[in-house]
Amino acid sequence: MAAGVAAWLPFARAAAIGWMPVASAPMPPPPREKRRGQDGLIILNVSGTRFQTWRNTLERYPDTLLGSTERDFFFHEETNEYFFDRDPDIFRHILNFYRTGKLHYPRHECISAYDEELAFFGIIPEIIGDCCYEEYKDRRRENTERIQDDEENENNNDLVLPEMSFRESMWRAFENPHTSTMALVFYYVTGFFIAVSVMANVVETVPCSSGPNRAKEVSCGERYALAFFCLDTACVMIFTVEYLLRLIAAPSRYKFVKSVMSIIDVVAIMPYYIGLVMTDNEDVSGAFVTLRVFRVFRIFKFSRHSAGLRILGYTLKSCASELGFLLFSLTMAIIIFATVMFYAEKGSSATKFTSIPAAFWYTIVTMTTLGYGDMVPKTIMGKIFGSVCSLSGVLVIALPVPVIVSNFSRIYHQSQRAEKRRAQKKTRLARIRATKSSGANAYLQYKRNGMLADAEEEASKEAGQSLVCKTNPTFETQHHHLLHCLEKTTNHEFVDEQTYETNCMEVSLTKPSMSRSSSLSSSPHGLSSCCTRRNKRKSFNVSNSNMVGGRRGSIQELSTIQIRERPMSNSRSSLNAKFEETVPLNSEEQSYITAAVISMPTPPVTTPEGGDSVSSHDFLQSNIVRVSAL
Amino acid sequence: MGAVVGTLTLQTRQRRPSNDKFYDDLELSVVCHRPEGLEQLEAQTNFSKKELQVLYRGFKNECPSGVVNEDMFKQIYSQFFPHGDASTYAHYLFNSFDSSQNGSIKFEDFVAALSILLRGTTTEKLQWTFNLYDINRDGYINKEEMTDIVKAIYDMMGRFTYPALKTDTTKQHVDAFFQKMDKNRDGVVTLDEFILSCQEDENIMRSLQLFENVI
Numbered sequence: 001m002a003a004g005v006a007a008w009l010p011f012a013r014a015a016a017i018g019w020m021p022v023a024s025a026p027m028p029p030p031p032r033e034k035r036r037g038q039d040g041l042i043i044l045n046v047s048g049t050r051f052q053t054w055r056n057t058l059e060r061y062p063d064t065l066l067g068s069t070e071r072d073f074f075f076h077e078e079t080n081e082y083f084f085d086r087d088p089d090i091f092r093h094i095l096n097f098y099r100t101g102k103l104h105y106p107r108h109e110c111i112s113a114y115d116e117e118l119a120f121f122g123i124i125p126e127i128i129g130d131c132c133y134e135e136y137k138d139r140r141r142e143n144t145e146r147i148q149d150d151e152e153n154e155n156n157n158d159l160v161l162p163e164m165s166f167r168e169s170m171w172r173a174f175e176n177p178h179t180s181t182m183a184l185v186f187y188y189v190t191g192f193f194i195a196v197s198v199m200a201n202v203v204e205t206v207p208c209s210s211g212p213n214r215a216k217e218v219s220c221g222e223r224y225a226l227a228f229f230c231l232d233t234a235c236v237m238i239f240t241v242e243y244l245l246r247l248i249a250a251p252s253r254y255k256f257v258k259s260v261m262s263i264i265d266v267v268a269i270m271p272y273y274i275g276l277v278m279t280d281n282e283d284v285s286g287a288f289v290t291l292r293v294f295r296v297f298r299i300f301k302f303s304r305h306s307a308g309l310r311i312l313g314y315t316l317k318s319c320a321s322e323l324g325f326l327l328f329s330l331t332m333a334i335i336i337f338a339t340v341m342f343y344a345e346k347g348s349s350a351t352k353f354t355s356i357p358a359a360f361w362y363t364i365v366t367m368t369t370l371g372y373g374d375m376v377p378k379t380i381m382g383k384i385f386g387s388v389c390s391l392s393g394v395l396v397i398a399l400p401v402p403v404i405v406s407n408f409s410r411i412y413h414q415s416q417r418a419e420k421r422r423a424q425k426k427t428r429l430a431r432i433r434a435t436k437s438s439g440a441n442a443y444l445q446y447k448r449n450g451m452l453a454d455a456e457e458e459a460s461k462e463a464g465q466s467l468v469c470k471t472n473p474t475f476e477t478q479h480h481h482l483l484h485c486l487e488k489t490t491n492h493e494f495v496d497e498q499t500y501e502t503n504c505m506e507v508s509l510t511k512p513s514m515s516r517s518s519s520l521s522s523s524p525h526g527l528s529s530c531c532t533r534r535n536k537r538k539s540f541n542v543s544n545s546n547m548v549g550g551r552r553g554s555i556q557e558l559s560t561i562q563i564r565e566r567p568m569s570n571s572r573s574s575l576n577a578k579f580e581e582t583v584p585l586n587s588e589e590q591s592y593i594t595a596a597v598i599s600m601p602t603p604p605v606t607t608p609e610g611g612d613s614v615s616s617h618d619f620l621q622s623n624i625v626r627v628s629a630l
Numbered sequence: 631m632g633a634v635v636g637t638l639t640l641q642t643r644q645r646r647p648s649n650d651k652f653y654d655d656l657e658l659s660v661v662c663h664r665p666e667g668l669e670q671l672e673a674q675t676n677f678s679k680k681e682l683q684v685l686y687r688g689f690k691n692e693c694p695s696g697v698v699n700e701d702m703f704k705q706i707y708s709q710f711f712p713h714g715d716a717s718t719y720a721h722y723l724f725n726s727f728d729s730s731q732n733g734s735i736k737f738e739d740f741v742a743a744l745s746i747l748l749r750g751t752t753t754e755k756l757q758w759t760f761n762l763y764d765i766n767r768d769g770y771i772n773k774e775e776m777t778d779i780v781k782a783i784y785d786m787m788g789r790f791t792y793p794a795l796k797t798d799t800t801k802q803h804v805d806a807f808f809q810k811m812d813k814n815r816d817g818v819v820t821l822d823e824f825i826l827s828c829q830e831d832e833n834i835m836r837s838l839q840l841f842e843n844v845i
Contacts, residue, residue, distance in 0.1 A: 008688060011740070012710045013841050014747040015723055017755055018762045019783060020837045021828055022807060027837040039684050056684065099691075 043081035044095070049088035050081070057098050064122040066098065090117040097123065105132040111139040149418050170249040187305070190242055194301045197235035201295050204228050236272040239265065239298075261304060268298040311415055315408040322407075326400040330367070333396055337363045337389040344382040351378065367393025663696035665737040675741050676749030682741065689737055697734040700724050714788030722782060726762040748842060755838050756825050770818040771811075776804045 020027070042058060044051040044066075061067040076083045084091070090109060094117065097103040105114065105128050118125055128136050164172075173183035204221030221228050243265045250256035271291040303309040316323065338359035345353040352375040353359050362375040366389050377386045665671065671682055690696070692706060700721065707720040727735050727743045746754045761767070765775045780803050784795065811819045811827045819827075828834045 008692060008706050009710070010685075010688075010748075011744060012707060014744055015707075017747050017838060017841060018723070018726075018759055020834050021756075021759055021763075021811075021824070022780060022783060022803070023833075023837070026833040027840055029840075039680070054687070056687075 043079075044091075045076070045079070045081045045083045046086055046088040046091045047084070049091075051088075051091065051095055053095060053098065060098060060101075061123075066094075066121060068122075070122075086120065087113065087117060090114055094118070094121050094123065097127075102129040103127050103132075104129055105136040107135060111136070111143050115140075145414075150421070167249050168251070170245065171251060174246055174249060186242075190238065191302070191305050193235050193238045194298055194305075196231065197239075198296070198299050200228055200231050200235070201292075201298075232272060235298075236269050239269045239301075243269065261301075264297055264300045264303075267294050268301060271295055307415060308412075311412050312408070315404065315411055318411070319404045319407050322400040322403045326397070329396050333367060333389075333392060334360055334363045337367070337385065337392075340385050341377060341382060341389070344385050345377055345379055348378045348382070353377075353382075363389060366390045368397065369394060663736050665696070665741075671738065671741060674738075675745035677741065677745055685741060685744065686737060689740060697736050698740070699734050703735065711786045711788075714786040716786045718778075718782035718785055722762060722765065722779065725765070726758070752829070752835060752838050753825060756828050757821065760821050760824050770820055771824070772818045773804060773808065776807060776819075777801070780804050780807070 039054055039056050041052050042055050044053070058066045058071075065071060071082055074082045074084055090106075090113065093104055093106060103123065103125075115125065125136065173180055173186070177183045177187035204219065204224075206220050207217040208220040208223045209217070243262070246262070246265075247253060247256060256262055271294045274291055303313065338356050341362060342353050342356045342359045345351045345359075353362065359375075362377075364370075365372050365375075366386060369390060371390075377383050665686070668679060668682060671677075672679055675682070677685070689698075692698075693702060698706075703724045704717045704720040707723065708716045710716070724735065725731075727739055729739050729742070743758070746758050750758070760771070763771045763775060763779050765778060777800060781800050784800060784803075787795070789795075808817075808819070810831070811824055813823045813827065
């Protein structure tokens, strides 16, 4: 609606003549039209694809790039058109927004590319039409989850945390067994003992062949009581030690104690200690026997070792509503059919359906198509209702199951993808590092060539490089000059990887405490810069979606930073901060920073108090801006 | 059991929208209008070709079928006045635009009215305004009609005004109007009285020229 509304403003103003005779006071003068150009065609050249539209179309939304004076920054004098170096496919949708007032999200486009284009042209994604909004939100959520996953993995795999306390390293060892061999050993040992303990629980109930003297059979547990007791003690000791270690190492003890895994741990070892405390008391020995049942919970400790088990648990938790529905409908059906069967079978003699609760068992067995046969209806009515019961049972159970299955499949595939990405990441990182180092090498070559201008007796490769450098256009030289300036600024120099590592080792060998701080002083700087920049990027995305018009100033800065930072976004995830020299290198890689600042003029909001009809048209302008920004 | 009930409700919900859709489609397909040629419109109105082009593009964008019905018109007009309720005044406007009184405004009606409002003589403008106020088209404006119009205008203001609206504001306003316009004190205002009174008032004459440069 917003698009056409702006076009009808002249009509609304003309219709205001109808108020004139009724008014008792003089009207204010009309506004001076500042940029009232002719309604001409505007040519928008987006990376070679020419789009044409009326100037009025673009000016419908004055708080976007194309609708405001900001587009003048992109005006190309020679060809009398506006040139944008952006993606023409996505631009098509953006231009359609101006034409129709509805922003659509194309399903085949990458969500982050689309978001970037929207941010560039100053359009907030909230105005995506209803037809495409669901899809957009889903894709956005998937993407953020993926990014979070990546970050978590990165943080986990970060090898350069110099100041990690023993407690933190122990916690890391517990959570990620593959980080160190000790952790791996511990992981396998606990797994082994869990299995042993569970097996012991199972085997001790098996009847062992008794000796020739005894009359009745004894279970193995009673025959070899001492052996089983020793085994149990050993397992429980291991579990207790593990639990205590985890408790000590946990960063937040309260959260750890509340977590599911720790509760399982406690439940697994408690029966043993309780049994120790009250061995000889006859009254509670019955209770003690039931406590032994809880030993079987040790099998759940395997969920730390198996991702599939965790996924199953997570699925069941996320399908809680479907499971609840299943349970509820089953209960309803059971009660109904049990009642019916009871009354149908009441007449027959020697019937097993003695009461309605007794009929529950029959109903459950029939609805789940088990059919044990211990209770069968004898009357004809009973048989009819019994068949209806079994048919409906199939239906009721079959309905929620696909939902649970699809949930499980989605979560499982997500985790598979995470695994795959982790595996591929190593090769990706290696490849990216190779290309980055070649770029760094070009600069280092230039340094050696350019600085030592009279040192022409280089190796043939470098001579070739220097030739290439000289014949390159001004871009290269300016770029190199820029890097040189950066070096001068930070009082550090760019070196390549091997030199850096050898330097580090030398320095650490000679002066452990002091030099470490100096050689690492630059890397925290790099760390902090990249982290802050990433945070800024993230916060820009967040604030973009929350923009209601209040934070316009901050959005300006964030968006300029984002423009500068965008070329780095691909390399950001791959670079570890240990290459502090590569961080500033990449930040200057694309030195063509467009100077466009996304300026969003806040419209003057004049409240139409006092009844002046003409002054309200100022409000109309601002109103239209707000409508379009919604 | 619950599933059976669920499927039953699904069925009934589906049946209802299809009926409405059928009628909507019928209505849209029947009413689709193309305006006369550009030259004819240029001759009939006081607009140049370029201005007509601009007007038509805006019109067609909002109403692809070529006509505006009253609901759409009210919707469009209300967007300009979000504080209050512009539907009553829009209703009167619609009637004044709709020269053929068939419930829809074609582009020709639209442009004809705009031509008077933006490019017409003051007499034409005052005539148009008189027709707007004369709701029943009997050639006289009486107090009830004027009260309706003034009330509609005040409705557009909404509730939150400064100073606050009182119950007899409308009445006072209408009385003031009749004081000025009704020359022979017969309780109605005729076209001649209206034009004469307005021409005497400097403010009104000046404000009529206010919107000439709107396009």
